[in-house]
Amino acid sequence: MNRAGASEVPGLFDVAGKRVVVTGGTRGIGYMIAKGFAEAGARVAISSRKPEACEAAVGELSAFGDVVAHPADLATEEGVADLAAFVAGTFDGVDVLVNNAGATWGAPLEEFPAAGFDKIVNVNVKSVFLLTQKLLPQLRAAASIDDPARVINVGSIDGLGVSGTDNFSYGASKAAVHMLTRKLAATLAREYITVNAVAPGPFPTKMTAFLLDDPELKSEVEGTVPLGRVGSPEDIAGTAIFLSSRAGAYLTATVIPVDGGTSGTR
Structure with a gap:
């Protein structure tokens, strides 16, 4: 209740007008989050490594709200600087930064290449730090x-527990993202910038298509999730909107599993 006695609950999750940046926003979880913000009335800037992917995503997402895009390779310092310059020229401030861009690499232990670590750590960890900076x-x-500014880093349940796949650098990188989140949160709290992470479980993305596009394998995956299903766009977008709204203004240094209970049973 406010001082006049009227309920403030209807506005708790309002993000209308907020300036939001979503990296890797042209597909998968980034696309789901960008679409959710656009539908909620935010102004959204997305990025992707591929110009054609940016163009296609803006064509689709603009039907839901105010969305612009810029191609940038966040595996390089030049790409990070280029995206930051675009954002600075587009928004006079950033209310929400969603560091979602990521990659994975799988190979048996004996065959796992050094490049499989370099690329994944550069994209999944280093770019999160550099773009926030x-x-x-x-x-x-x-x-x-x-109303703090918000940084939301996209980690993974593979950074919370051990999965059965040979994604050695991916799991390590996501664990690093979770710790980086806590370190940035501790550093930036005094400046009224919150830093949190979401750790998604199985969602229908390009990374999981080899599993979820096969009905039998999808059923096996769903069988490992206590809630019995994979995640939906509303699940991940809703969590990001919560963290970015008044309802989430007092949270920082958290890692929220969005996984149907999977991480709690590993």
């Missing part, structure tokens, strides 16, 4: 004690 002026411009 580059966008600090825009995050600071948007931050206030009552």
Whole structure:
């Protein structure tokens, strides 16, 4: 209740007008999050390594709200700087930064190449740090004690527990993302910038298509999830919107599993 006695609950999850950046926003979980923000009235900028993917995603997402895109290879420092410059020229402040861009690599232990570590760590960890660093002026411009700027890093349940796949660098990188989240949160809290992570379980994405496109394998995956299904776009977008709204303003340094209970049973 506010001082006048009227309920503030209807506005708790309002993100209308917020300036949101979603990396890797042209497909998968990034696309789901970007679409959710656009539908909720936010202004959204997305990125992808491929220009054609950016163009296609903007064509689709613009039907739901205000969305722009910029191609950038976040595996390189030049790509991070290029995206940061685009964002600075598009928004005078950044209310929400969603560091979602990521990659995976699988190979048997004896055959796992050094390149499989370099690429995954660069994209999944280093780019999260560098882009957050580059966008600090825009995050600071948007931050206030009552409505902090938000950084949301996309980790994974593979960074919380051991899976049965040979994705050695992926799991290690996502565990690093979770710790980086806590370190950034501790550093930026005094500036009214919150930093949290979401750790998705199985969702229908390109990374999981080899499993979820096969009905038998999909059934096996669903059987490992206590809630009995894979995640939906609403599940992950809703969590990101919660963290970005007044309802999530007092959370920082958290890692939220969005996995139907999977991580709790590993």
